[in-house]
Amino acid sequence: MNLNGHVTIVTGAGSGIGQGIALRFAEAGASVVVADVNEKQGEQAAAACRGLGAPARFVPTDVSQAADCRRLVAATLEEFGRIDSLINNAGVNFVKPTLAMDEADWDRVLDVDLKGTFLCSRYALAHMVERRKGNIVNIASVHTLATLPEAAPYAAAKGGVEMMTKALAIEFAPYGIRVNAVSPGLTDTQIWADIQAAAEDPEAARQHWFDNIPLGRVQSPREVANVVLFLVSDEASYVTGANLFSDGGMTALLINRARYASKALEGQVKR
Numbered sequence: 001m002n003l004n005g006h007v008t009i010v011t012g013a014g015s016g017i018g019q020g021i022a023l024r025f026a027e028a029g030a031s032v033v034v035a036d037v038n039e040k041q042g043e044q045a046a047a048a049c050r051g052l053g054a055p056a057r058f059v060p061t062d063v064s065q066a067a068d069c070r071r072l073v074a075a076t077l078e079e080f081g082r083i084d085s086l087i088n089n090a091g092v093n094f095v096k097p098t099l100a101m102d103e104a105d106w107d108r109v110l111d112v113d114l115k116g117t118f119l120c121s122r123y124a125l126a127h128m129v130e131r132r133k134g135n136i137v138n139i140a141s142v143h144t145l146a147t148l149p150e151a152a153p154y155a156a157a158k159g160g161v162e163m164m165t166k167a168l169a170i171e172f173a174p175y176g177i178r179v180n181a182v183s184p185g186l187t188d189t190q191i192w193a194d195i196q197a198a199a200e201d202p203e204a205a206r207q208h209w210f211d212n213i214p215l216g217r218v219q220s221p222r223e224v225a226n227v228v229l230f231l232v233s234d235e236a237s238y239v240t241g242a243n244l245f246s247d248g249g250m251t252a253l254l255i256n257r258a259r260y261a262s263k264a265l266e267g268q269v270k271r
């Protein structure tokens with residue numbers, strides 16, 4: 001897909017999925033604004049985009065702060081003159097027993113994952129409404145459909161992102177603006193590295209996860225980026241208010257694949 005001349009903002013683009021999206025858009029010809037709270041990683045990601053031949057700059061941004069989000073939009077307009085797409089990807093994952101959580105834990109997750117998505121959208125939308133054109137893609141999660149124990153704030157934030165996506169999609173459809181979500185399953189980023197590092201038996205932990213993913217593997221950030229790219233492209237011109245899952249079938253699964261397969265092999269399941 002060709003994005004020559006397209007201007008995008010990707011939040012949380014200093015690493016992981018956001019970096020994958022920034023690089024994929026750069027490869028497709030877009031001008032990329034990398035927004036991240038981590039200055040070193042943000043600068044490196046912008047440099048990597050430029051290395052692919054794309055105009056790119058880093059704007060230090062904490063998406064939980066309204067002033068930062070307003071400045072991010074202003075800096076993009078100043079440098080590139082317009083915003084064709086905003087990819088709200090910045091997020092923090094958080095797992096902790098509910099009875100050990102305090103108010104600050106809740107606030108941190110909701111402020112970045114939900115409020116940050118709203119704030120960046122709000123300032124970018126003001127510009128998109130003037131142009132009668134624009135695209136927003138919110139990176140949600142499989143947690144919009146089903147969740148895990150000890151993940152209440154994260155599940156609440158991502159569930160909120162999905163419904164906010166629908167609310168903004170219908171409010172701004174009359175202005176030619178499309179708003180969609182992408183819900184990744186297990187993706188090869190720092191989160192996946194942390195899961196394995198925290199396990200007593202990393203190989204058993206890997207296998208446990210893979211047994212619960214019909215495609216039997218973790219996905220790359222680029223695989224998520226390809227879905228985002230499709231959504232902002234004209235190929236998705238009638239898609240708005242959608243939540244597209246890129247999860248290897250994880251949320252379609254009711255029972256563990258390995259157990260089912262072994263029973264089938266033992267002849268216990270009639271085909």
Ligand SMILES: NC(=O)c1ccc[n+]([C@@H]2O[C@H](COP(=O)([O-])OP(=O)(O)OC[C@H]3O[C@@H](n4cnc5c(N)ncnc54)[C@H](O)[C@@H]3O)[C@@H](O)[C@H]2O)c1
Nearest residue numbers: 012014015016017036037038062063090091141186187189
């Ligand atoms: N990795 C997965 O398996 C997975 C699955 C589903 C959804 N997601 C979602 O994808 C998104 C990216 O996750 P990831 O796995 O790439 O994580 P990551 O930790 O690799 O990257 C997150 C990036 O966001 C930045 N960030 C954090 N707080 C910020 C803030 N307040 N303002 C601006 N930037 C901030 C970080 O500095 C980092 O560069 C998140 O929204 C996450 O919830 C990830």
